[in-house]
Amino acid sequence: MKNKYVILGGGIAGIGAQYRLGKEANIYEARDRVGGLCDSFNINGFTFDNAVHLSFAKDDVVRRVFDKTPYYAHAPESMNWCWGNWVRHPVQNNSVHLPIDERIRIIKSFCYRNTDTDVKNYKEWLEYQYGEYFATKYPGCYTRKYWCCDADKLSTKWIVGRMYQPSLDEVLEGAMKTETPNTYYTKEMRYPLKDGYKAFFDHIVDYENVHTGYKAVSIDPISKTVEFENGQSVEYENLISTLPLNQITDMIKDCPEDVRLASKELKATSVCLVSVGFKHKANIPSIWFYMYDEKMPAARAYSPSLKAESNAPEGKSSLQFEIYYTDDKPLTMTAEEIKETVIGNIVEMGIANKEDIEFVDVRCVPYANVIFYHGMEEKRQIVIDYIESIGIQTVGRFGRWEYLWSDQSFLSGYNVK
């Protein structure tokens, strides 16, 4: 078999590449379905995505593809569960929902923060923005749950546009008023009316040229051949990879040791998805919410049934919790322990009672978010430079090793040459 374009991985980046390259582009995907992180799964008539997934794409190319699918446009309203209180997001602008002593601490933290500092890491960035008390108690705690490390281990290069930086007026108003402006980084969160997030781009997939059950295991850049776990192989003229940079180096024949070692310094979080179906409409506070309490293993949860009614059978509702882990902070609970803990958390947050729950499903996704440890960018560059030097185009969230949203991953694939 010889292909003009071989694309490894059928996530949204691989699909974006196929869309751009046309009929001669073949996707080889390890799983039995395409979609990757943007895929969905069904349980008892409920649809769940792989974690939250809402679109706020701005780019025209992406909008022309995504907007062919009818969608809901949700306001970006979310909540935070802060040790017994539901607080509108972001907490620093809405502390009115917290006890008065806590509001005073947050205001003082903001007023007395040290702004005369040379910020060297994410911890210092948080203290500079919000003051030490708030930084330590809220985002500092959340960082351990979401990024699986302390904030001082992270650089600040990924933050732009993702974290809100309030003014003193906003902090003060938020401590006194329940009506505050929505400061989320986008005004509209889009989601398909039916069939899960993948419906936004499933219609462009050229399924005749998709080969599922093809897990790449070795790449020979000299003979231009890829071998798959199923015993098949394919020759390519052009190779486009969306595979994680820290995996592909093990597949490339005669990959230099320094490149392989650099790739092993690239770390990502994994996510355990705990999907819950409710027999009724549960008391879900917002489409998605954050959980600061470290006794609760999940960092965040979202409601598929609030994203789209079609995601749950009539009269029922759903939630999915995200528990992050890494090799350094492994998931130590069994699936049964995770289920019991999440059920207890649901009851504690006043969302539903145990009897209201129809099922709880636990499954894991190995690659979730790339971690911006100090010096990561230099290691990443070593790996990308080498891969490109042997004629492989590397794209997508884990192929660029970037914190890309789905639309950015799509474009990364679409922009192949």
Ligand SMILES: Cc1cc2nc3c(=O)[nH]c(=O)nc-3n(C[C@H](O)[C@H](O)[C@H](O)COP(=O)(O)OP(=O)(O)OC[C@H]3O[C@@H](n4cnc5c(N)ncnc54)[C@H](O)[C@@H]3O)c2cc1C
């Ligand atoms: C928790 C979470 C929430 C997110 N929420 C949002 C959101 O709300 N909005 C948004 O726009 N974006 C969101 N994203 C980002 C979005 O999911 C990614 O940008 C996008 O899905 C990445 O696509 P990709 O194709 O680069 O990678 P992937 O989706 O990971 O695709 C890679 C594909 O390669 C396949 N593969 C792996 N190894 C091999 C192999 N050896 N051989 C063949 N195939 C292989 C995999 O099975 C997979 O299908 C979120 C991401 C996460 C983790």
